[in-house]
Structure formats: structure tokens, C-alpha cells
Amino acid sequence: MEDMEALPVRFPSRQHNHSSCVNKLLGDAEEECRRQKLRFTEHRRKVLEIIASSHKPLGAYDILEQMNFSGRRQAPVVAYRALDFLINLGLVHRLNSLNAFVACMAVGEDHTAQFLICRQCKNVGELNSNRVSERIEKDAVEAGFQVDQQLVEIIGICYECAESG
């Protein structure tokens, strides 16, 4: 039965309408900030926009480079502060294997993020399989380990890259 659940997979296809990704994310951000009475400041919005601009992960310094509005070069800490905020809000994820950041594709869905990282096109999707997270939880508990946090990153080749040789 539980094996029949549909997976909530999201891997960005080549011709998906990406502007709707961006719009949804910014909308969710605004709504969530309103709800939690948090401030969606310029820096935070800008960093989110930069990250959301594609499904390829960006390093903190890549983001920083794109923050040169007003011609001034920002200090690294400016990017990191905004990133911390966005990560805590669940709008952005950190990829530990890449030291890089991506926008969440499943905001508001209460998921254990599991990443699909295509090493050819560099796009990143989210597998977010409950079957996987539950299997990890069960086996860890069986081993006498109490799980607080799971980190799952899957490196390989996405469907479209596999097709195009």
C-alpha cells in the first residue's frame, strides 16, 4: 500500500515555465513573512530572487556578485545573513556536497529535502520521498540512533541529459 504512493518528485524540465517558479516562491516568501511577522527586507528579497533565477545551485560568492546594485560591493556576511534567514524559513536549501544554495521547490510541504543533482546540466531537483526518509528513520532507530536531521544528496544524470546522450 504505502509503496503505491506517488512520489512528489520535482526535477526542472527544460521547457517548464520558470517564471511561475519565481513568482510562487516570492509570493510564498511574502506570505510566510507576513504570517510570522518577519521582515522581508531588500537584501533578503534580492538574494531570494538571485537564487530563484534558475535551478542551478549558486555559491554564496556568486550570489554576492549579483548583489552589486548601487555599484557597491557587499561584504560576504551580507549574503550569509540573508541566506540564513531564507534557509530558516525553508525557502532555500544548502547543498553540502557543493557548498551552494538552491531555492526550495516544495515550499510549505513539510518535507525532508532530498536532492537530485545532475552532474551534467547542473540542475537540482528534489526527490523528497517519504519512503526514503522513513526507511532511514526506521533503520537508524533499529540501530539505536535517534534521528534529528537527515541529509540526502543524490548525484547522477537527470532524465533529459540521459536522453540527449
Add this chain to the structure above:
Amino acid sequence: MEDMEALPVRFPSRQHNHSSCVNKLLGDAEEECRRQKLRFTEHRRKVLEIIASSHKPLGAYDILEQMNFSGRRQAPVVAYRALDFLINLGLVHRLNSLNAFVACMAVGEDHTAQFLICRQCKNVGELNSNRVSERIEKDAVEAGFQVDQQLVEIIGICYECAESG
């Protein structure tokens, strides 16, 4: 059926005989180098000994600090070269969430390393559950993703730390 397989869990208990961990690892290293006609040089042995000295992960610069035999401070690259060698041989693993390194607890067992990281005692074990790796593989494939490499790090509290409050 397959759910009845015993897990090959290894989490270092407080009173395990750790010198046998070290001896086994060094023995395996020597044997593997002999078999593959690779050179188990001083640096490589020393780095392996340092990493194997406990089940707590060490950063590259921590390792470096302990390489001051002959009083001379080694350059970072010395540690990284030895680490690369040991990782390729499967004797050492890198923990991406910690930028740190641990000795493998399952040398020669052809495993997808899955780490149990206790955030209290800092010890690291290996879950290495085939059920987990197969679940990941299946769900990723179902999502149209071809898996080359899995990265699973589980952060939480180990059995002994949970017991002692």
C-alpha cells in the same frame, strides 16, 4: 523477506576495544596497498593513524597539526594528498556536512557509506543499510534520475548519549 536482513550497523560503543579498530585498519591498508601495488608511504600511514585514533571526525587542519613529527609544520596540501589517497582506497570517508574525515568502519565490505553523526559525543558510525540505498536508487529511478553516487548523513543522538541523559 528482505526487510528481515540484519543491519550491518556500527556505532562505536564506549567500551569497545579501539586498538583492534586501529590494527584492523592499518592491516587492511597494508594489504590493500600490496594487492594494488600502491605505496603506503609515511605520510599516508601517519594520516591514517591520526584519523583512526578515534571515531570523531577530524578536519584536514586538525590532522595537519598532528603531523608535526620532526618539528616541521607541513603544508596543507600534504594532508590533502594523503587524504585523497586514503579516500580513493576506501579507508577514509569525508563528511560533507562537517568538512571532516573519519576512518571507514567497514573496509572491504563494498558499501554505500551512510553516516550516523552524534551531535553530543561527536562520534560517527556507519549505518550502511542496503535497504536505504536500494530505496533511494528505486525512487530516484522512478523519478527518471540515474544515480551515480549517494550521500547520506544522519545527524542525531547515539544510544549511549540518549541513555546518559
Add this chain to the structure above:
DNA sequence: ACTTTTAATGTAATATCGTAACAGTTTAAC
């Protein structure tokens, strides 16, 4: 409205992690 408190920003410096490049040396192979 003014004061108090909290949150966010500006700025500089520094810590931590990792790699490139290249000359010199040792070891293994021929």
C-alpha cells in the same frame, strides 16, 4: 510623541577549508 527594546545593517578583519603550480627527489620498470 517619546522612550525602550529588538532587529537589521555597515564595515573591517579574520578564520577555516582547499587547490594550483612547479621544481626536486625517490621508486619502480625497462
Add this chain to the structure above:
DNA sequence: GTTAAACTGTTACGATATTACATTAAAAGT
């Protein structure tokens, strides 16, 4: 012994991330 491959020494640098502290802006309390 000569050659080729692997390893080492050394320097410099690149990339990632945090600490500390002064300043400003916003929210909350009166």
C-alpha cells in the same frame, strides 16, 4: 644505468564562512 612514473617540498593563492562591534531602523511599551 637509464627512463618513466609516482611521490614530496615549497610557495602562493583561491574559496568559503564567521566574529566583532558600531550604527541605523523598526516595533513595542508608556
